[in-house]
Amino acid sequence: MRPLHQNDPEANSTELYELSSERLQLRRMTLADAADVQRLAGDRAIAATTSLIPHPYSDGAAEQWIESQADDLTQGTGAVWSIFLRDDQAFVGAVGLNVDIESNRAELGYWIGVPYWNNGYVTEACQLVLEYAFMKRALHRVVAHHFSSNPTSGRVMEKLGMKREGTLRQHFRKWDDYVDCVYYGILREEYQTRNSEQPESIG
Numbered sequence: 001m002r003p004l005h006q007n008d009p010e011a012n013s014t015e016l017y018e019l020s021s022e023r024l025q026l027r028r029m030t031l032a033d034a035a036d037v038q039r040l041a042g043d044r045a046i047a048a049t050t051s052l053i054p055h056p057y058s059d060g061a062a063e064q065w066i067e068s069q070a071d072d073l074t075q076g077t078g079a080v081w082s083i084f085l086r087d088d089q090a091f092v093g094a095v096g097l098n099v100d101i102e103s104n105r106a107e108l109g110y111w112i113g114v115p116y117w118n119n120g121y122v123t124e125a126c127q128l129v130l131e132y133a134f135m136k137r138a139l140h141r142v143v144a145h146h147f148s149s150n151p152t153s154g155r156v157m158e159k160l161g162m163k164r165e166g167t168l169r170q171h172f173r174k175w176d177d178y179v180d181c182v183y184y185g186i187l188r189e190e191y192q193t194r195n196s197e198q199p200e201s202i203g
């Protein structure tokens with residue numbers, strides 16, 4: 001597949017962002033998802049282990065966040081997907097990429113609503129997004145980080161085939177604490193090798 005560039009008209013198409021797997025459908029986040037975002041991301045447990053999600057999650061914050069995503073899409077600097085269950089179309093969480101165009105690299109971020117944890121959903125969703133990143137956008141590298149107090153997210157990164165690259169000590173101020181951040185990364189060549197070895201690696 002050819003790489004997309006910032007001014008490519010396809011870069012803004014809704015269809016391009018429709019990704020699906022056995023259990024999940026990912027679609028570009030829209031204002032129709034705002035109430036679900038506020039309800040699920042409003043849980044303190046989601047804010048506690050993420051850098052940017054506020055708590056409490058005020059009325060209007062979801063709409064503001066979703067509206068802010070349009071510029072990133074137009075400029076090719078980011079994309080956010082809503083994650084839905086194929087069975088009943090329940091909204092279960094979100095996954096996104098922040099793209100550094102100059103370095104052809106993206107940072108992956110994600111959350112899943114508490115009632116849906118530990119079903120493998122975020123791993124399955126991120127596998128779709130990695131495929132998009134490497135095969136549709138031809139990115140060179142994808143990174144992700146988690147607070148050291150959040151080993152669940154580290155496990156997700158391992159399951160995605162990302163390599164642990166190091167810890168930045170007391171790197172982020174989260175509420176009253178300076179927290180360690182553990183960084184993971186995967187290169188396109190590693191992704192391709194892994195996928196040729198494990199074509200059915202969802203889960």
Ligand SMILES: CC(C)(COP(=O)(O)OP(=O)(O)OC[C@H]1O[C@@H](n2cnc3c(N)ncnc32)[C@H](O)[C@@H]1OP(=O)(O)O)[C@@H](O)C(=O)NCCC(=O)NCCS
Nearest residue numbers: 049110111112117118119120121122123146151152153155
């Ligand atoms: C991190 C998060 C996205 C995981 O979503 P999820 O859909 O439950 O993740 P998955 O089910 O795909 O995988 C979770 C893995 O962590 C494992 N796990 C669960 N609790 C764990 C713990 N305390 N320590 C280590 N691993 C743990 C699960 O067993 C599973 O691994 P397995 O498949 O090998 O058994 C979700 O917990 C979340 O949204 N947390 C709050 C927001 C957040 O932290 N986002 C990420 C910021 S870096």
